[in-house]
Amino acid sequence: MLGRERKYKGAVVYSVALHAAVVAAKVDPVILGKNIFNANCVACHQTTGLGMAGMFPPLAKSDWVNGSEERIIRVVLHGLTGPVTVSGTQFGSQAMPTFATQSNESIAAVLTYIRQEWGNSAPAVSAEKVAEIRTKVGAHGAWTAAELDAFK
Numbered sequence: 001m002l003g004r005e006r007k008y009k010g011a012v013v014y015s016v017a018l019h020a021a022v023v024a025a026k027v028d029p030v031i032l033g034k035n036i037f038n039a040n041c042v043a044c045h046q047t048t049g050l051g052m053a054g055m056f057p058p059l060a061k062s063d064w065v066n067g068s069e070e071r072i073i074r075v076v077l078h079g080l081t082g083p084v085t086v087s088g089t090q091f092g093s094q095a096m097p098t099f100a101t102q103s104n105e106s107i108a109a110v111l112t113y114i115r116q117e118w119g120n121s122a123p124a125v126s127a128e129k130v131a132e133i134r135t136k137v138g139a140h141g142a143w144t145a146a147e148l149d150a151f152k
Contacts, residue, residue, distance in 0.1 A: 029108065029113070029124065030109075030112060030117075033110040033111070033113025036102075036106055037110050041110070041114075044094075044096075048060065049117060049118035049120075055091065055092065055094050056091065057084060057086035058086060059114045059117075059118065059120070060120065061119045062087055063087050064086055065115055065120050066120050066122045067122075067152055068151050069125050069129060070133065071148050071151035072111055072115075072125075073111065073125065073130055073133045074133060074148060074151065075096060076099050076110070077099065077133065077137070077140075078143055079095060079141075079142035079143065080095065080142055080143050080144070080148075081142040081143070082145060084145040085145065096142070098142065104128075104134065105127045107127075108125045108127040108130050111125040111130075112124040
């Protein structure tokens with residue numbers, strides 16, 4: 001047992017050891033990422049990761065998702081505008097919004113989730129890498145696919 005339950009003024013309290021164990025517990029980034037995806041991304045990219053034909057590109061088996069983390073981090077941090085070709089199919093002018101207000105940990109978690117879901121097999125993305133790119137790029141408007149070609 002990590003700590004002992006005690007009663008104090010009618011309330012149940014736990015020892016410092018138990019509290020420390022709870023605080024130290026790590027949340028699985030894939031589970032966190034799935035929750036973030038379902039709250040922010042599913043309307044366009046769908047629960048299947050297949051997107052919507054002609055409007056929103058697929059994330060499933062996507063060359064963008066399975067490619068460079070440098071590129072996909074920039075897309076989520078700053079957004080994407082204009083036409084984009086994903087896995088050989090061109091998608092129109094539906095803009096991807098910025099998620100720059102999200103924490104580095106949240107962005108890393110959602111990217112880790114999509115890079116390991118729907119047949120994708122790319123490595124996890126770290127919060128440190130998101131922070132590095134956020135700092136390096138600074139304030140930036142939505143990227144175009146042509147601008148992101150440098151980060152394939």
